[in-house]
Amino acid sequence: MKDWAPPLIASALFAFLSPGVILQMPGRYRPVDFMSMKTSGASIFVHAVLFGLLLMLFLVILQAHLYI
Template sequence: MNNWAPPLIAAALFWLLSPGMIFQLPGKNSPLEFMNMKTTVASIFVHTVIYGLLLMLFFVVLNVHLYIN
């Protein structure tokens, strides 16, 4: 059986947590900006840390699996 949860969750989180896609933390002009489609080195680092922590939460702590035949 194939476990499709990890690649689907990782792809969705990567898309949602891309800096500037939905929010940017920290923003260029304020601490939090929404949908500005711009990025900084600090925001890339913050979004990478958030992405990694959420992946660990889903895969290690919650042990998420989705089996499709």
């Protein structure tokens, strides 16, 4: 029996936190830009930190498991 939570959570977070796809923090002209399809080095760093923190929250602190 395999635990499917880590790859599913990581894939969903990667899709939602890709800079410029849904939102970009910090934006080019505002603190948050929506659907800009552009990115910068600062936004890549912020999104990478958010990805790591949320992944640790779900997998280590909350211990999410999904057995199929």
